[in-house]
Amino acid sequence: MAACSRRDRGQAFPIYIMMVAGLLFLALAFFAVGKASALRNGSQGAADAAALAAVQEARDDFGVGFYASLPGNMLDAFLDTPFVPPCSAAQRLADANDADPTMCVPAFGYMRDRITVEVEGRKPVDSPVLPGSQNKKAKAKATALIEFRCPNPKAVDFNSDGVQDLFVFTCRNGKILEIAPASPPPWESVSRTLFDVRLVDQ
Template sequence: MRERQHGDAGQAFPIYMMMVAGLLFLALAFFAVGKAAALRNDSQGAADAAALAAAQQARDDFGPGFLGSLPGNALDAFLVAPFAPPCAEAQRLAEANDAKSELCYPTPGYLRDKITVEVEGRESVDSPVIPGSQNKKSKAKATALIEFRCPNPIAVDSTGDGVIDLTTFTCRSGDVIKIATAEIGRPGLWESVSRTLFDVRLVDQ
């Protein structure tokens, strides 16, 4: 009987080791999946921040051209003109979130411009149970919309001399903005009106 018990124990030991090895492999695999998901979330956050930063910077950069178009009533021409996306700002925000900007490009459209940023995280999954994971880095993409919220402005020539001296914007939000031609060069004017004139937000690709 004793010899049989020792024999059973000897047979069970390899099975036990296989079970432990299997559980260890599963634990490492679950850890790798969890790390990959976390890195993916981090990269998506970096892409979102980078796209928003680029769009907000683009809105700020619109100021001189937008205000300069008002005296000549050339706003439509300004709104359809192509613009260069501030990709340096996108790169700065991507790096601040431990990623790097791989692509940054605009999709122009009348009253609705978009900036898309694609980023790659700097940290790899690097799991011992997933071949090639030491070089596997998460990627993500985000698109920010720059939308003109105050269409159909009214330009007024109050003196009849053919020069526009006041432009009134009635926005979808109900806000009314009046920009006098004489104030166009006033410091801080664009800063005070840009967030009402243009909405910046993330959108689905």
């Protein structure tokens, strides 16, 4: 009986080793998946922040062109004008979130209202149970919108010369702005009322 018991224990030992190895592999796999998910979430946060920063910078740069479009009632044409998005703010925000921007472009053609930013995280997954993960880095993309909150302004031509002398903006948040193109207020004092910025679904 004793010899049989020792033989059973000897047969069970390799099975025990295999079970432990299997559990260890599963633990490493779960850890790798968790790390990859965390890196993906971090990259998405970096992309979101970078896209918002890019559209905020674009909004801050609208002033001269926006005011110049008013006298000739060319506001719609200005908002539809092709432009190169300012991406220095996106670079700063991506860098602050441990990522590098790989793309910063207008979302649709070259229109002013949306900017898409894609980033790549700097840390690889680097798991021994995931082949090729040593150089696998998380990527994410986000699109942010510059939303005009005060459409259909009322234009006033005081001297009937065909040039609009005053624009009255009635905004969705209930605010009313009066802008005289000949003496416009500082852009920073009105830009956040005229335009909102937000993330949009991909």
